[in-house]
Amino acid sequence: MKRRDFFKNTTLATAGATLLPTFGFTHSIDKKAGKTAKNIIFLVSDGMSTGTLNMANLLLHRKEGRKSHWVSLYEENKAIRALMDTASANSLVTDSGAASSAWGGGVRVNNGSINVNPDGSSNKPILQKFKAVGKAVGCVTTVPITHATPAGFCIASKSRDDQEGIARQYLSLRFDVMMGGGTEFFTAEKRKDKADLFQEYARQGYGVFRSRKEMMNASTSAGAPILGVFHENGLPYSLDRVQDKQLKEQVPTLAEMTSHAIKHLKNNKKGFVLQVEAGKVDWAAHANDIGGLLYDQIAFDDAIGVALDFADKDKETLVIITTDHGNANPGLYSNEKAEENFDKIQKFRYTNDWILTGISRDSSLKQVVERVEEAQSFAITTDEAQVLLKHIKALDETGVYNPKKLPFSQLAEIQYNYTSVGWGSIHHSADYVELAMYGPGSELLKPFVKNIELHDIMLKACGIIA
Incomplete structure (x- = not known):
């Protein structure tokens, strides 16, 4: 690929007004198109800063002697690679709802909304467009299936937080595969309206799965749409799941969900479009949780492997791999023990989330030290344990996905002394992000794109004219 001069001065206003709102959608197949993709697998590691990709690859190489998929x-020069600008309509720093809407609706919207413009008009999401031309469609994720990233491909909502409403919107759309977490948005016990959506989905002909075993034993033949919801809120972190026999039986991996979804969707003669999201990568970045971050990134990479294996055999599938935005900018930093410290992560058994949720204000300093050592195979000092316990008693830390106000940032600062991994913040960043495409249609990718451009690229790759 030739290098291009792609960095140009832009304004936030220009970024927000790149495309006008789409008020309707008509479609046709471009019969003059070259080789087109029958299927698309769109993989998103939510909140993945470049350092996350780098360190996961380093960890895999040093621990298992292999590189990430x-x-x-990149090393084998098999993919078309680009940088992507991730801004939303009202900020250089996007949230996940606006970011997925840029891909899903082709228009930049304000943070907090999903495919709804500031004037109240909405943009038709891309899975509805693909469904309209006869393709099978679906989403799998490690966070609630009603969360921002899958929703951005599926529906329009004034608020990304209306997950109960999003769960109900999905019902009538009859998408072919929807799997992830978020049981509280489907059960009568937790929903505000006391509606049993699991029962409503089943009555309307959906196959409903509540466990890994049910998913693995289910038929993948063409037919009824499937809804799989395996855990309240997000699915457990990969590192914690593997240590818990009950969780391993209850909750599938992202790679397993991806494999099952592909087997179900591939039976459609007109092809399929599937979004796959590693949503807990973002949650771990917000928490500065290095074990949660890297092992969920590796679990995402396992899902990439599933997608690439299918694409290599199928020859008609475009695989898109990216993130919606950076988060927290983690990195391995130089000191005399950097390699030795980084290698400690190979021995991690549990995440920082597991550590902190198991410490109470009544815990002793010895118990705090032992908890960390059990989880991550190194012993912090008594002084460091005292700092942690002080914040556990105060519950004074804020942050996204931290309702208990646990001291995640404080623990990450202590961990730096043992892992040499540091963090820039606990928030999203405006970094340009990695984007890779593999398979038919990848030639449409330029070296630098705005997130909204992926919408038309996906349609064009399948020979669809909007």
């Missing part, structure tokens, strides 16, 4: 695509 994503980095291997």
